[in-house]
Amino acid sequence: MHIPDGIVPAQVCAAGYGLTGLLTWYSLRQINKQGDPSANVPKAALLTAAFFVASSIYIPIPPSSVHLLLNGLLGVVLGYFAFPAILIGLFFQALIVGHGGLTTLGVNAAMMGLPALLAYRIFRLRRLLNSKSTEPFIIGLFAFLGGALGLAIAALIFTAVVIATVPAEFNAQAEQAAIATLTISHIPLAILEGVFTAMLVLFLQRVRPELLEGNS
Amino acid sequence: MRRNALELTPKVKLLLVGLTAALWVRSAAPTQAHGAKIEVLPQAVEIIATFDTGEPMDNAQVAVYAPDIPDTPWRTGQTDSEGRFSFTPDVGIAGGLWEVTVRKAGHGQMTSFSLGEDANSRATTPSTTQSAVQKWLSIAAVIWGFVGTALFFSNKAHRGNGHPQSTGQPTVEPALESARTADSRAAVVAGLGGDGKAAAEDYR
Numbered sequence: 210m211h212i213p214d215g216i217v218p219a220q221v222c223a224a225g226y227g228l229t230g231l232l233t234w235y236s237l238r239q240i241n242k243q244g245d246p247s248a249n250v251p252k253a254a255l256l257t258a259a260f261f262v263a264s265s266i267y268i269p270i271p272p273s274s275v276h277l278l279l280n281g282l283l284g285v286v287l288g289y290f291a292f293p294a295i296l297i298g299l300f301f302q303a304l305i306v307g308h309g310g311l312t313t314l315g316v317n318a319a320m321m322g323l324p325a326l327l328a329y330r331i332f333r334l335r336r337l338l339n340s341k342s343t344e345p346f347i348i349g350l351f352a353f354l355g356g357a358l359g360l361a362i363a364a365l366i367f368t369a370v371v372i373a374t375v376p377a378e379f380n381a382q383a384e385q386a387a388i389a390t391l392t393i394s395h396i397p398l399a400i401l402e403g404v405f406t407a408m409l410v411l412f413l414q415r416v417r418p419e420l421l422e423g424n425s
Numbered sequence: 426m427r428r429n430a431l432e433l434t435p436k437v438k439l440l441l442v443g444l445t446a447a448l449w450v451r452s453a454a455p456t457q458a459h460g461a462k463i464e465v466l467p468q469a470v471e472i473i474a475t476f477d478t479g480e481p482m483d484n485a486q487v488a489v490y491a492p493d494i495p496d497t498p499w500r501t502g503q504t505d506s507e508g509r510f511s512f513t514p515d516v517g518i519a520g521g522l523w524e525v526t527v528r529k530a531g532h533g534q535m536t537s538f539s540l541g542e543d544a545n546s547r548a549t550t551p552s553t554t555q556s557a558v559q560k561w562l563s564i565a566a567v568i569w570g571f572v573g574t575a576l577f578f579s580n581k582a583h584r585g586n587g588h589p590q591s592t593g594q595p596t597v598e599p600a601l602e603s604a605r606t607a608d609s610r611a612a613v614v615a616g617l618g619g620d621g622k623a624a625a626e627d628y629r
């Protein structure tokens with residue numbers, strides 16, 4: 210679900226870089242407000258590695274296969290660190306694996322990073338439940354929602370950007386049908402990543418709850 | 426659209442089997458039951474578009490741009506179920522780069538080629554030159570970079586946390602410990618040459 214070079218016009222690439230710049234500034238500012246910014250770097254670095262590899266892992270979902278994204282998971286577990294982590298992961302994916310591209314790095318980072326920040330917000334919504342917010346079921350449920358919606362929102366942004374930029378010389382209907390098929394095949398993936406996020410969060414909650422504390 | 430390979434990857438391999446290609450065989454209209462006509466076009470160019478997993482880009486949209494009009498497509502069309510698309514460049518158009526764009530659901534690639542001299546010329550997009558081994562080695566190297574970063578910062582965090590926790594304990598042990606690590610670090614840096622002691626001092 211990465212937008213490669215040459216698919217979207219230059220204005221969209223520039224706007225993507227602008228938005229990514231703003232979001233990076235905002236995330237780093239929020240990180241700086243936390244007590245010790247470097248305390249969470251090990252966790253962020255390891256999850257950046259996971260995000261980097263995830264796009265090379267394909268899950269067969271008929272009629273085709275889709276690759277993992279894990280942006281919602283990063284948002285839930287890392288909080289504001291998710292945005293720089295995704296930006297760095299995408300940069301290396303563009304260079305090493307050839308997923309995405311350097312001109313579309315801004316568009317891709319905004320497309321996956323903004324839903325990650327939303328996923329973090331969704332995960333934190335559980336605190337509205339006050340006393341129930343520490344129950345494993347509630348934690349798991351909100352982690353699932355964060356992981357699944359993070360991916361689903363990214364897929365919707367991808368669809369919107371690609372449909373809006375079909376060049377005039379191409380058959381727009383055929384392209385829209387192809388994109389619709391692609392978007393629908395992301396629904397099972399969203400559920401899968403949601404379950405995976407919930408499992409990881411519940412595991413961390415049991416084994417190393419302090420890893421989640423910064424974000425709770 | 427059974428094999429929707431869209432999500433497979435944005436990396437698309439465009440293989441232009443130039444000029445060798447394709448006997449383009451065209452039969453006459455079916456109404457002429459006994460008449461048939463075969464045209465052989467040795468100048469035809471065939472494009473094979475695949476995702477980098479090897480799966481063909483079927484029913485992908487193709488736009489061909491001639492060298493003289495680079496902003497309006499000279500021809501558009503769709504690849505077949507094997508990701509192939511053929512066309513015969515107009516020899517009347519002066520030499521230069523022909524460009525081909527293939528796109529399917531937001532994934533695609535552009536490549537260019539020139540007609541001419543070498544009858545066996547094949548053009549591929551440069552991104553396909555990496556072998557699988559090279560690719561996974563690079564991936565491993567990047568992962569190691571991330572893991573190294575994590576180890577470096579977790580080491581730093583542990584040292585940061587060590588002192589407050591040791592409050593009330595005899596302070597000799599931690600002091601010795603940090604002196605020992607600093608010494609060994611100095612030794613390592615010195616072993617690398619240069620003014621290792623000074624570097625170690627700065628580090629401490």
